[in-house]
Amino acid sequence: MFTAAIFDMDGLLLDSERVIMRAWCESAAEAGMDLSQADFIKVVGASASESRTRLSQMLGGGKQFEAVRSRAQSRLLAQSALGFPLKPGALRLLSLLQERRIPCAVASSTGVSEVRRRLAKAGMLDFFKAIAGGDEVRDAKPDPAVYLLAAERLGVAPAQCLAFEDTDHGARAAHAAGIPVIVIPDLRAHDFSAAFMHLASLEHAFEHLDRWF
Numbered sequence: 465m466f467t468a469a470i471f472d473m474d475g476l477l478l479d480s481e482r483v484i485m486r487a488w489c490e491s492a493a494e495a496g497m498d499l500s501q502a503d504f505i506k507v508v509g510a511s512a513s514e515s516r517t518r519l520s521q522m523l524g525g526g527k528q529f530e531a532v533r534s535r536a537q538s539r540l541l542a543q544s545a546l547g548f549p550l551k552p553g554a555l556r557l558l559s560l561l562q563e564r565r566i567p568c569a570v571a572s573s574t575g576v577s578e579v580r581r582r583l584a585k586a587g588m589l590d591f592f593k594a595i596a597g598g599d600e601v602r603d604a605k606p607d608p609a610v611y612l613l614a615a616e617r618l619g620v621a622p623a624q625c626l627a628f629e630d631t632d633h634g635a636r637a638a639h640a641a642g643i644p645v646i647v648i649p650d651l652r653a654h655d656f657s658a659a660f661m662h663l664a665s666l667e668h669a670f671e672h673l674d675r676w677f
Contacts, residue, residue, distance in 0.1 A: 509631030511604030553666030
């Protein structure tokens with residue numbers, strides 16, 4: 465039995481990865497460059513520096529990357545003001561954990577202030593006792609630092625937490641932190657063999673809660 469839960473945010477609680485991908489691909493097209501969804505998916509879950517390197521290569525250089533990023537950021541600012549859609553089952557799962565008095569945290573590669581803003585916009589912020597963002601640690605996922613920070617802020621030993629992730633980088637980060645991880649793929653299929661369990665969506669987690677918590 466676990467005593468706490470730690471969640472990734474983008475692609476796991478919020479259906480934001482598709483919005484971000486569309487913003488980048490449409491912005492590239494506007495700038496006269498080709499960036500397919502299949503290419504963009506290759507950077508999903510990567511750190512900011514790794515994403516920059518890969519996208520710069522795909523777009524033809526740093527100057528082209530900056531041009532597309534500027535357009536994409538404008539699109540995403542407008543979307544952020546509206547809020548990102550929730551992933552199926554996210555709100556109900558958090559509500560059920562709250563009813564069971566299971567403390568929850570977010571461990572995200574996104575900066576902590578943006579995590580708080582997105583969760584607040586989605587009506588989810590109050591479900592979380594702790595938040596750890598990618599700008600608070602030196603090394604990004606798959607390094608375990610952000611998960612260790614989330615567990616520390618919860619005041620719970622990593623092994624007593626259960627993590628929920630949608631990317632390979634995130635799953636490896638949780639595992640490296642000593643946290644069993646449920647993998648629920650979003651844009652990319654992942655076969656992380658060390659996962660505690662693979663699920664098709666958060667909705668499939670409901671039937672397991674009595675065994676987990």
